[in-house]
Amino acid sequence: MTDSATQTADAIVPVVEPIPDPALNIRELRSAALDRLAEGAFGREMWDYLEGGSGDERSLRWNEEAWGEIRLAPRCLVGVDAIDTTTTLFGSTVASPIGLSPAASHKIWHADGELGVTSAAEEAGMIYCQSTLGTVSMEDVAGATSAPLWFQLYVRRDRDLTASLVARAAAAGYQALVVTVDTPVLGARDTDRRRSVRLPSGLSFANLAGLTPRAEPDLPAHRRVYVERLDPTLTWSDITWLSELSDLPVVVKGVLRPDDAARAIDAGARGVWVSNHGARNLDTVVPTALALPAVAAEVAGRVPVVVDSGIRRGTDVLKALCLGADAVFVGRPYLYGLAAAGREGALAALHMLDTELRMAMGLCGAPSLDALGPDLLWS
Numbered sequence: 001m002t003d004s005a006t007q008t009a010d011a012i013v014p015v016v017e018p019i020p021d022p023a024l025n026i027r028e029l030r031s032a033a034l035d036r037l038a039e040g041a042f043g044r045e046m047w048d049y050l051e052g053g054s055g056d057e058r059s060l061r062w063n064e065e066a067w068g069e070i071r072l073a074p075r076c077l078v079g080v081d082a083i084d085t086t087t088t089l090f091g092s093t094v095a096s097p098i099g100l101s102p103a104a105s106h107k108i109w110h111a112d113g114e115l116g117v118t119s120a121a122e123e124a125g126m127i128y129c130q131s132t133l134g135t136v137s138m139e140d141v142a143g144a145t146s147a148p149l150w151f152q153l154y155v156r157r158d159r160d161l162t163a164s165l166v167a168r169a170a171a172a173g174y175q176a177l178v179v180t181v182d183t184p185v186l187g188a189r190d191t192d193r194r195r196s197v198r199l200p201s202g203l204s205f206a207n208l209a210g211l212t213p214r215a216e217p218d219l220p221a222h223r224r225v226y227v228e229r230l231d232p233t234l235t236w237s238d239i240t241w242l243s244e245l246s247d248l249p250v251v252v253k254g255v256l257r258p259d260d261a262a263r264a265i266d267a268g269a270r271g272v273w274v275s276n277h278g279a280r281n282l283d284t285v286v287p288t289a290l291a292l293p294a295v296a297a298e299v300a301g302r303v304p305v306v307v308d309s310g311i312r313r314g315t316d317v318l319k320a321l322c323l324g325a326d327a328v329f330v331g332r333p334y335l336y337g338l339a340a341a342g343r344e345g346a347l348a349a350l351h352m353l354d355t356e357l358r359m360a361m362g363l364c365g366a367p368s369l370d371a372l373g374p375d376l377l378w379s
């Protein structure tokens with residue numbers, strides 16, 4: 001037996017820090033993100049901005065629950081030794097139907113920021129959609145990656161400035177213009193309102209650098225950061241204008257109703273994105289798992305249907321594909337990874353979802369995406 005009193009310091013104090021168990025799933029990555037952010041000066045503020053929903057956060061809970069509640073009816077004895085998840089969207093063939101939803105200001109969670117995340121998307125073979133409100137410019141993102149890129153547009157009141165963003169996205173090689181239509185005004189994001197969410201010093205909205213917007217209404221300081229960047233006058237005629245403005249296919253993000261999906265296509269959109277913005281805007285809004293089937297039925301294959309909000313497992317991805325989505329995007333999951341461990345954490349999140357999707361496809365007797373259909377859902 002060792003007498004602890006005679007042990008040397010080296011024997012008592014571990015020389016190497018214990019390595020934390022790597023997170024195995026998005027829930028564990030979420031905990032890791034929370035732990036890491038809790039150490040930083042503005043960590044709690046940044047966590048609340050990442051995680052929060054609007055109002056009483058009912059839709060935030062529903063989003064995840066609604067995917068979870070759909071039950072699977074797997075086929076057996078199909079032969080699933082080779083699983084193929086490749087798909088083609090707007091002319092680009094990608095390894096996975098999972099994509100990265102646009103999210104503002106990645107650098108507030110980790111210095112790796114947008115470049116780290118796009119590098120992870122490239123390695124995972126997934127589409128990255130950059131936000132208008134990125135902390136790295138769209139040109140710098142495009143110059144640093146060969147990942148397929150889409151550009152998310154917040155239409156500005158100043159249409160000349162808006163048109164200049166679209167022209168830059170086209171010139172920089174983005175492959176689609178995602179127009180967010182579910183945020184004409186800001187919702188009841190109570191935690192952000194209480195904490196006056198703002199960009200930490202040293203960071204800026206790089207796409208908007210040097211652009212002076214037309215004078216906008218006077219707002220209290222805490223509402224300026226985001227509200228100034230929204231346009232409550234947006235209507236369907238703007239979708240037509242945008243779809244004629246460049247060759248970029250316009251994808252309308254934030255559709256929840258079949259009649260709006262039909263109007264989007266009539267207005268010139270070449271893609272429909274079913275989203276409730278991760279329940280960050282309108283509380284008690286329908287979860288996308290419930291909205292998707294009717295939208296997909298209305299679209300009927302005329303244009304690609306994308307879905308996001310509440311996807312946390314490969315089984316959620318599989319269910320969305322069975323319900324008619326052509327691609328399934330995630331927001332918070334890769335941001336948890338980014339906040340927990342920068343580029344490597346974001347990559348871990350993408351690998352988790354990809355691995356789980358492949359497992360679910362194998363277990364459901366669906367070796368390729370075209371084998372996924374509503375018959376795999378228990379009714």
Ligand SMILES: Cc1cc2nc3c(=O)[nH]c(=O)nc-3n(C[C@H](O)[C@H](O)[C@H](O)COP(=O)(O)O)c2cc1C
Nearest residue numbers: 050101102103104131180277278309310330331332
């Ligand atoms: C922190 C954060 C910032 C976001 N910023 C944007 C944005 O700039 N533009 C946009 O269209 N959507 C934005 N979204 C919404 C996402 O694109 C996406 O619709 C949502 O996160 C999907 O839900 P999920 O987080 O449950 O996956 C943001 C979401 C989060 C969590």
Ligand SMILES: CCCCC(=O)C(=O)O
Nearest residue numbers: 104133183226227230280
């Ligand atoms: C005004 C919206 C700011 C970015 C965003 O879309 C989000 O935080 O969800």
